[in-house]
Amino acid sequence: MNQRPLSPHLGVYKFMYTMSLSILHRMTGCVAAVGFLLFVWWLMALASGPVAYATAMHALSSPLAKLLLVGFTFSFVYHFCNGIRHLVWDTGRGLERAQARRSGAAVVVAALVLTAIAVWFGCAAFGLAP
Amino acid sequence: MSLRTPLSRVLGRGSAGEGVGHWWMQRVTAVALLPLTLWFVISLLGQSLQSYEAMRGWLGQPWVAVLSILLVFTLAWHAKLGVQVVIEDYVHGKGAKAGLLLLNIFVHLSAAVAAIFSILRLAIA
Numbered sequence: 001m002n003q004r005p006l007s008p009h010l011g012v013y014k015f016m017y018t019m020s021l022s023i024l025h026r027m028t029g030c031v032a033a034v035g036f037l038l039f040v041w042w043l044m045a046l047a048s049g050p051v052a053y054a055t056a057m058h059a060l061s062s063p064l065a066k067l068l069l070v071g072f073t074f075s076f077v078y079h080f081c082n083g084i085r086h087l088v089w090d091t092g093r094g095l096e097r098a099q100a101r102r103s104g105a106a107v108v109v110a111a112l113v114l115t116a117i118a119v120w121f122g123c124a125a126f127g128l129a130p
Numbered sequence: 131m132s133l134r135t136p137l138s139r140v141l142g143r144g145s146a147g148e149g150v151g152h153w154w155m156q157r158v159t160a161v162a163l164l165p166l167t168l169w170f171v172i173s174l175l176g177q178s179l180q181s182y183e184a185m186r187g188w189l190g191q192p193w194v195a196v197l198s199i200l201l202v203f204t205l206a207w208h209a210k211l212g213v214q215v216v217i218e219d220y221v222h223g224k225g226a227k228a229g230l231l232l233l234n235i236f237v238h239l240s241a242a243v244a245a246i247f248s249i250l251r252l253a254i255a
Contacts (some may be wrong), residue, residue: 011180030216033209037237040245041201046189047248057180080167081162090157118171125179 022102024081026077035072073118077113152211159208166201186252195253199246206242210234 013019045056059065085103094103104106143149146218163174173194178184213234221227 007169017149019149020140026212026216029209029212033213036205036209037241040241040248043202043248046182046185047251053182053185060144076167087160101143119173125175 005074018100021082025079025086028079028082030074031075032079034107035076038068038072040085040090069122070115070119073122074111074115077109077114080112081107081114135160152214156211159204159211162204163201163208166197170196170201178228189249190252192253195249198249201244202245202249206238206245213238234243 042056042060045052060069085094086109088103089100094100136148136169177188189198213215214231217230217234221230
């Protein structure tokens with residue numbers, strides 16, 4: 001029985017950066033799901049009235065909250081961009097190794113650039129010089 | 131000779147009993163979220179976030195409210211499907227898995243209801 005072949009585990013594959021992009025898709029999805037709950041909390045504050053909204057906005061302007069917001073922003077943007085990549089794959093296109101590597105690199109660049117743009121606008125919305 | 135019943139063959143759901151429903155809805159919600167999130171983020175960036183009155187006035191408009199409700203509903207659905215797969219793949223204890231899968235449904239359903247209620251209150255009250 002012990003001589004029977006095992007199905008391959010993660011450790012037997014040669015590492016390629018496209019693997020980490022795939023894992024990152026799940027991780028950013030989970031982080032974005034937590035970010036969604038924060039967004040709902042913000043909506044509830046807005047619906048509760050001016051005092052609750054001011055409290056929420058004050059809490060969101062702390063340095064730690066801002067750091068978290070940047071993290072949520074990156075997670076969302078990455079998941080959005082890589083999600084498009086996955087939807088294209090679902091149509092059967094772009095699955096060749098070279099294509100998948102190229103689209104992976106494009107997603108990383110796009111996610112970083114879009115995060116930077118969103119943070120820039122976010123700083124303006126919070127009344128901060130970027 | 132197949133042991134499958136004719137009904138089972140027609141339904142095509144396999145041994146898990148649910149077929150491709152999860153996979154398909156994940157894609158449907160993903161496609162819907164592309165324009166919805168893009169619209170919301172771009173519109174939100176044009177608003178003065180610090181002003182309660184401005185935010186309330188913006189979210190309370192009929193079209194903004196309707197699209198926002200579609201957004202939070204679809205987001206909650208998509209997040210529920212995604213987190214469900216992560217729990218199914220990485221949590222191995224039978225009790226822990228069942229508990230987390232239940233919690234996943236409750237949290238996302240509650241979030242969707244809270245968000246929709248908030249938007250309706252801003253739009254109607």
